[in-house]
Amino acid sequence: MTDTSITTTNLTNPTIDVMNSHVSVRSFTDEPVSDEMIDTILDAARRAPTSSNWQTYSIIVVRDQETKKRLAELAGGQRHIEQSQVFLAFAADLHRLGIAASIHGVKPARGLEHTLTPVVDAAIVGEAAQIAAESFGLGAVMVGGMRREAAEVAEVLELPEQVFVVYGMSVGWPANDPRADGLKPRLPERLVVHRDSYSDENARAMIEEYNRELAEFYDRQGRNTDASSAWTGPLARGSVNLRYATLRAALDDMGFRFD
Ligand SMILES: Cc1cc2nc3c(=O)[nH]c(=O)nc-3n(C[C@H](O)[C@H](O)[C@H](O)COP(=O)(O)O)c2cc1C
Structure with missing residues (x-):
């Protein structure tokens, strides 16, 4: 199954098909x-x-x-x-x-x-x-x-x-x-692909639309999710603190430097 929600063209080949079917x-x-x-x-x-x-x-x-x-x-x-x-x-x-x-x-x-x-x-x-x-x-x-x-x-x-x-x-x-419930939707192309220079125009509205799309996908999987926070909610909760608190010290010990 190709993810039609992210393809913006009809051009394809077997490699593109595999990539567009990722889950x-x-x-x-x-x-x-x-x-x-x-x-x-x-x-x-x-x-x-x-x-x-x-x-x-x-x-x-x-x-x-x-x-x-x-x-x-x-x-x-x-x-x-x-x-x-x-x-x-x-x-x-x-x-x-x-x-x-x-x-x-x-x-x-x-x-x-x-x-x-x-x-x-x-x-x-x-x-x-x-x-x-x-x-x-x-x-x-x-x-x-x-x-x-x-x-x-x-x-x-x-x-x-x-x-x-x-x-x-x-x-x-x-x-x-x-792929029974479809593929997990991606952020809209306009939000992640920038032409010649970066633009965050309408970013908030597009993110809110993505919340709704992702909630529909989760609904199909039987996971009831709030359409106003399906993406941003877990992201907000998960990003306020750094994951893997011991990582920096562990990598330092292993000989990796960050300066
Ligand atoms: C670098 C990286 C680390 C990930 N780590 C985990 C993980 O620890 N556990 C997990 O269940 N999924 C993990 N994932 C899978 C992502 O959750 C998944 O790619 C994302 O939700 C998009 O879903 P999809 O790949 O089915 O389209 C990871 C993905 C990446 C790229």
């Missing part, structure tokens, strides 16, 4: 996902561009049930991690950069840009993996909850210094039709 899947069957399929997905994802070709990411492929169970707990009790056939942890990795630089007797500097670079690389390769997985009909959901207890996650996955999991991804065969 996060959090419930999986017991059907195995072969190593060959995961390897194919990750081979394709690894074609993703990276900053200066530094390739400052690592992917930890987790199939061990106990490890998935522990990661599910650390993510705040996200059951789909345990239920997934494969859990992929996308890590920002400066450790390998250090090894490469040591060949020339130098150490990479630590600072904000060298923290953002691997985070962006990890984000890009993970999205590529999600598209590749969905192109096989697999379901997947990204798990930012990996940053909730970043130090413990690093311990469980035996990560060296200067490697942390930016987010993970539960992967498996969808247990039910994840």
Whole structure:
């Protein structure tokens, strides 16, 4: 199913169709996902561009049930991690950069840009993996909850210094039709795509309209939501405090710098 609410043109192709059918899947069957399929997905994802070709990411492929169970707990009790056939942890990795630089007797500097670079690389390769997985009909959901207890996650996955999991991804065969109620609406194009220069004209009205659209979507799922706050309500409540209060200290300890 293509999301007609976000397509603004009729032009399409199989890649565009896969992308326009995206939905996060959090419930999986017991059907195995072969190593060959995961390897194919990750081979394709690894074609993703990276900053200066530094390739400052690592992917930890987790199939061990106990490890998935522990990661599910650390993510705040996200059951789909345990239920997934494969859990992929996308890590920002400066450790390998250090090894490469040591060949020339130098150490990479630590600072904000060298923290953002691997985070962006990890984000890009993970999205590529999600598209590749969905192109096989697999379901997947990204798990930012990996940053909730970043130090413990690093311990469980035996990560060296200067490697942390930016987010993970539960992967498996969808247990039910994840598109049965349609796809989660997106903000209107005019609100997020700016032509030549930024504009927030009518932003508030468009956001209020999006509240109503999202409430209709949740209604179809049997979740009764207030049409005046379906999007903005949880966002307002969830954004007043920083999520993952221990993250900054944990990343500092792991060798990532923010100055
Ligand atoms: C970086 C990132 C982290 C996410 N973390 C979680 C998570 O921890 N748990 C979860 O259930 N969904 C998570 N999601 C999925 C989003 O909730 C989902 O993409 C969003 O609600 C839009 O829904 P859709 O993907 O079904 O269209 C995450 C998505 C992204 C991009």
